[in-house]
Amino acid sequence: xxxxxxxxxxxxxxxxxxxxxxxxxxxxxxxxxxxxxxxxxxxxxxxxxxxxxxxxxxxxxxxxxxxxxxxxxxxxxxxxxxxxxxxxxxxxxxxxxxxxxxxxxxxxxxxxxxxxxxxxxxxxxxxxxxxxxxxxxxxxxxxxxxxxxxxxxxxxxxxxxxxxxxxxxxxxxxxxxxxxxxxxxxxxxxxxxxxxxxxxxxxxxxxxxxxxxxxxxxxxxxxxxxxxxxxxxxxxxxxxxxxxxxxxxxxxxxxxxxxxxxxxxxxxxxxxxxxxxxxxxxxxxxxxxxxxxxxxxxxxxxxxxxxxxxxxxxxxxxxxxxxxxxxxxxxxxxxxxxxxxxxxxxxxxxxxxxxxxxxxxxxxxxxxxxxxxxxxxxxxxxxxxxxxxxx
Amino acid sequence: xxxxxxxxxxxxxxxxxxxxxxxxxxxxxxxxxxxxxxxxxxxxxxxxxxxxxxxxxxxxxxxxxxxxxxxxxxxxxxxxxxxxxxxxxxxxxxxxxxxxxxxxxxxxxxxxxxxxxxxxxxxxxxxxxxxxxxxxxxxxxxxxxxxxxxxxxxxxxxxxxxxxxxxxxxxxxxxxxxxxxxxxxxxxxxxxxxxxxxx
Ligand SMILES: Nc1ncnc2c1ncn2[C@@H]1O[C@H](COP(=O)(O)OP(=O)(O)OP(=O)(O)O)[C@@H](O)[C@H]1O
Ligand SMILES: [Mg+2]
Ligand SMILES: [Zn+2]
Numbered sequence: 001x002x003x004x005x006x007x008x009x010x011x012x013x014x015x016x017x018x019x020x021x022x023x024x025x026x027x028x029x030x031x032x033x034x035x036x037x038x039x040x041x042x043x044x045x046x047x048x049x050x051x052x053x054x055x056x057x058x059x060x061x062x063x064x065x066x067x068x069x070x071x072x073x074x075x076x077x078x079x080x081x082x083x084x085x086x087x088x089x090x091x092x093x094x095x096x097x098x099x100x101x102x103x104x105x106x107x108x109x110x111x112x113x114x115x116x117x118x119x120x121x122x123x124x125x126x127x128x129x130x131x132x133x134x135x136x137x138x139x140x141x142x143x144x145x146x147x148x149x150x151x152x153x154x155x156x157x158x159x160x161x162x163x164x165x166x167x168x169x170x171x172x173x174x175x176x177x178x179x180x181x182x183x184x185x186x187x188x189x190x191x192x193x194x195x196x197x198x199x200x201x202x203x204x205x206x207x208x209x210x211x212x213x214x215x216x217x218x219x220x221x222x223x224x225x226x227x228x229x230x231x232x233x234x235x236x237x238x239x240x241x242x243x244x245x246x247x248x249x250x251x252x253x254x255x256x257x258x259x260x261x262x263x264x265x266x267x268x269x270x271x272x273x274x275x276x277x278x279x280x281x282x283x284x285x286x287x288x289x290x291x292x293x294x295x296x297x298x299x300x301x302x303x304x305x306x307x308x309x310x311x312x313x314x315x316x317x318x319x320x321x322x323x324x325x326x327x328x329x330x331x332x333x334x335x336x337x338x339x340x341x342x343x344x345x346x347x348x349x350x351x352x353x354x355x356x357x358x359x360x361x362x363x364x365x366x367x368x369x370x371x372x373x374x375x376x377x378x379x380x381x382x383x384x385x386x387x388x389x390x391x
Numbered sequence: 392x393x394x395x396x397x398x399x400x401x402x403x404x405x406x407x408x409x410x411x412x413x414x415x416x417x418x419x420x421x422x423x424x425x426x427x428x429x430x431x432x433x434x435x436x437x438x439x440x441x442x443x444x445x446x447x448x449x450x451x452x453x454x455x456x457x458x459x460x461x462x463x464x465x466x467x468x469x470x471x472x473x474x475x476x477x478x479x480x481x482x483x484x485x486x487x488x489x490x491x492x493x494x495x496x497x498x499x500x501x502x503x504x505x506x507x508x509x510x511x512x513x514x515x516x517x518x519x520x521x522x523x524x525x526x527x528x529x530x531x532x533x534x535x536x537x538x539x540x541x542x543x544x545x546x547x548x549x550x551x552x553x554x555x556x557x558x559x560x561x562x563x564x565x566x567x568x569x570x571x572x573x574x575x576x577x578x579x580x581x582x583x584x585x586x587x588x589x590x
Binding site: 163167 | 501509545
């Protein structure tokens with residue numbers, strides 16, 4: 001798919017912006033802090049209903065304004081898709097698709113498909129497991145939007161269960177007798193989420209390995225090979241593994257896969273750790289404690305990978321997601337925010353080859369020279385609250 | 392900020408559920424512009440709910456006497472009880488005309504986040520009603536969300552050894568929703584298609 005028109009009102013630094021685009025690369029250049037990232041962040045917002053930079057909506061609304069409006073016309077499957085989104089820090093957001101209001105904003109998810117790569121993505125490799133879980137869940141929801149509801153349900157039952165665990169120690173009466181009822185909810189919704197994630201990682205893993213090999217350019221050398229595996233806190237026999245110990249994760253054989261099997265595995269795991277949970281007042285197993293393991297050759301990428309290798313891995317995750325979505329049948333819009341300056345010549349060349357071949361790539365850079373000249377297409381100058389096509 | 396009485400009224404209205412500061416202001420000025428008799432009627436209605444409304448000693452619904460209209464009605468079946476979270480759920484179910492028994496209002500649902508456990512609901516009163524063995528069916532019509540489900544499961548367990556049929560409204564109700572928002576047809580069908588619960 002590609003973006004044909006983007007209109008912003010009071011989004012971030014933009015009082016108004018209105019730009020027309022065509023398929024192919026579109027490069028936004030201009031000095032720091034002029035609003036380049038803000039433009040592409042708005043496009044990413046329509047895909048995920050979130051920002052790659054902040055966790056809440058409030059910073060997206062221009063200071064002093066009541067609400068932000070993002071309106072975009074896309075071409076998807078040869079049809080026009082008009083998406084309008086009102087973002088408010090105090091009220092519920094409102095979304096319209098082809099002029100029809102959606103009952104819930106989250107029903108937008110899956111329609112607009114983007115893959116956004118930005119400096120923040122280094123945290124995918126170096127940051128907490130929560131960063132990698134968010135990456136997985138975002139992709140999961142894009143491919144199968146019903147998981148947005150599953151995620152929301154999981155957060156809800158987890159909150160309820162944690163609230164109960166916290167009060168359970170000085171519990172009155174029957175409080176504890178209801179714990180296994182919440183266990184059942186956590187296990188059922190968690191089993192559904194876990195099944196989705198396991199299937200996703202199985203589908204994504206080969207694309208990520210291939211993307212890494214292409215970026216690093218080392219061909220098939222085993223010690224350089226990159227891979228991802230999903231490590232479930234519930235499927236692991238020992239819920240507290242020693243750091244660096246050989247992986248005790250179950251092998252692919254005999255590994256539970258169906259929602260029913262995974263539900264049961266989580267229920268059993270919850271029973272095993274119940275004593276610790278009561279001591280600590282939090283739920284210790286379930287998808288919210290799982291990890292997407294990144295490995296490079298024999299070792300964990302986190303802590304071992306060099307700066308350049310970490311960048312390559314982060315890029316491989318995003319390009320893997322891009323290839324997977326393409327294989328699903330809808331080509332996502334590729335968004336490259338401020339990343340060319342971070343990459344060496346090899347990686348830059350590789351990324352620009354992919355960017356040039358994509359149906360549409362939105363690129364931001366402070367200096368024009370950072371963007372490989374081979375990426376010819378539309379160029380826009382961004383400065384003083386305005387955006388103009390150059391040349 | 393307005394002066395004295397107007398601001399007091401806005402503040403009081405703003406404390407009502409679902410009324411934000413803007414609506415509070417709009418309602419306040421609507422009241423200001425109303426006829427004196429209209430205002431008296433509103434004030435009288437407020438006083439009456441406080442002075443006259445009490446809770447039915449059988450089901451816990453709002454009532455103007457010791458018993459509510461439904462519990463007083465001799466045509467209602469005495470052998471089946473429908474358990475709901477709130478009085479507004481009774482109104483929703485009555486609209487469907489599917490149910491001829493009596494109700495039991497729990498006063499909420501189990502929700503640890505809100506600090507509500509089983510002992511905060513009218514479960515002891517329910518067990519007392521069931522004790523004489525005359526009830527043959529207990530319908531669990533708590534909301535179709537996690538809290539409502541948890542409450543229904545808990546109740547099903549509490550009565551498991553008592554021998555009555557325990558049913559739950561059929562699915563088809565929008566999940567994650569409130570019973571009161573289900574339309575009559577959907578709720579009516581959910582009633583007809585209710586299923587046995589095994590604890
Ligand atoms: N809610 C907001 N209201 C007003 N201005 C905002 C808001 N959020 C961000 N800004 C402003 O937007 C500017 C940053 O824009 P953006 O991140 O798009 O810059 P950029 O052009 O990508 O710069 P760089 O080249 O440094 O990446 C900052 O000056 C910031 O103050
Ligand atoms: Mg930027
Ligand atoms: Zn009554």
